């Protein structure tokens with residue numbers, strides 16, 4: 218086997234494996250190195266996203282939502298369920314199967330695209346503009362040479378200082394996705410994306426969930442109107458969220474964890490939990506890469522320093538995904554991976570940071586793209602807003618899920634869409650229309666004049682666009 222490659226990708230998460238496939242499609246002799254191991258020690262490419270992130274969390278969100286529907290939602294539809302039970306082992310087993318299908322899918326795609334896969338840890342041995350020697354340490358030791366290197370080593374969960382994850386009582390996302398008995402009391406530190414998604418999973422399965430958040434505002438980065446609505450809906454479901462807390466001492470006993478904190482009023486509080494999820498953000502992962510050995514520059518926060526094109530300070534070394542600046546999202550990592558492969562091929566790969574959608578997969582889902590109303594105000598942009606509630610949407614009524622709304626923000630003069638914010642059923646799917654519209658720099662009137670299928674949730678999008686001009690038809 219050739220040990221010389223045009224492109225070597227270190228890391229096989231969504232940033233890395235997609236970069237490798239695109240590079241191979243463009244005719245480069247490409248290798249991808251990934252060290253993730255499945256429970257049998259075999260390769261499990263797909264990174265955080267596939268193994269302990271997007272995919273398993275969505276599998277459990279789906280299963281737990283079915284359970285909640287069966288226990289609370291079906292009766293309204295005239296479906297009577299007797300003897301409902303929870304087989305958590307089976308639910309976790311299904312999640313593991315879904316993960317494995319994705320791991321296997323990536324290995325298949327590598328074969329199909331003739332990407333050479335190395336299972337092990339890749340590190341820089343030496344190199345310069347003429348090529349880099351990469352050491353692979355794993356089941357089989359190897360040294361390979363690359364003309365171009367794409368670093369896509371991802372991120373790790375951030376621990377609270379002095380409170381390491383043991384994955385038994387104090388859980389990162391890894392442990393949070395593998396709890397084998399529904400905890401009576403679950404504590405969550407951080408009401409961000411993981412806190413709300415994993416908190417929802419375990420609440421639906423029967424845990425009493427308390428989420429402790431440092432910031433005074435709920436989902437501070439989300440459009441305020443949407444965040445308020447989401448907070449109201451999630452609280453009504455039984456998620457206890459305390460904002461503005463200051464976490465004090467955390468003590469892990471044999472079977473429980475106590476968390477001391479001060480609440481927003483400054484009063485001392487103490488919570489005792491069977492499990493504690495700490496979801497306070499993630500840190501870039503450059504462990505074992507030997508970045509310092511070859512002079513690969515990191516920024517002050519530990520991310521690999523890159524320019525707008527994902528170029529590092531070293532010639533022909535690129536970096537993408539969670540290990541570089543920007544939102545820590547799988548689709549952002551993928552877009553960067555494709556763009557870098559295309560730039561290596563002399564093409565003009567491009568990632569539009571203004572149209573990267575965000576989705577929080579709670580129920581209802583929260584999704585947005587572009588600017589929030591707060592941002593537009595802060596930037597002094599004159600805008601018009603239009604909202605439409607799912608309560609007035611026929612499909613939402615038929616589904617039995619009328620919570621939330623669609624909100625459009627458009628430039629006051631040109632009517633160009635500047636942001637779309639949704640809290641409601643299938644927001645993750647509905648947001649795509651807004652992304653396409655913004656990518657084509659559409660106006661709200663463009664959406665308002667497009668024929669949308671009836672009855673569909675997407676009619677709420679059209680109606681919100683009509684509402685920008687105060688001419689919604691069904692509200």
Ligand code: FAD
Pocket residue numbers: 227228229230231232233250251252253262263264265266267269270271272274337338339340369370371372390411502504505506537538539540544545546547548549550
């Ligand atoms: P990663 O996916 O972290 O992959 C990096 C890979 O590199 C890993 O396999 C790692 O083992 C490997 N690696 C690291 N160093 C080396 C080395 N030296 N040699 C060889 N291999 C190495 N994002 C979304 O867009 N949607 C979601 O719904 C979503 N849900 C999430 C849920 C959870 C619980 C979490 C934790 C994250 C979620 N994310 C989601 C974020 C998403 O997982 C990340 O943004 C994405 O995985 C980043 O991709 P990446 O390729 O940069 O890194």
Ligand code: NAI
Pocket residue numbers: 377406407408409410411412414429430431432464495496497498499544545546575576577578
């Ligand atoms: P996050 O950044 O979304 O949220 C962290 C929260 O913890 C913030 O609200 C922050 O204010 C709070 N916090 C920080 N320090 C704290 C402290 N000491 N005490 C109390 N609260 C504190 O990070 P999270 O949830 O860990 O997720 C990491 C990243 O993974 C996300 O930012 C996102 O990029 C990605 N992700 C994406 C998902 C999606 O797209 N659906 C799902 C899950 C994760």
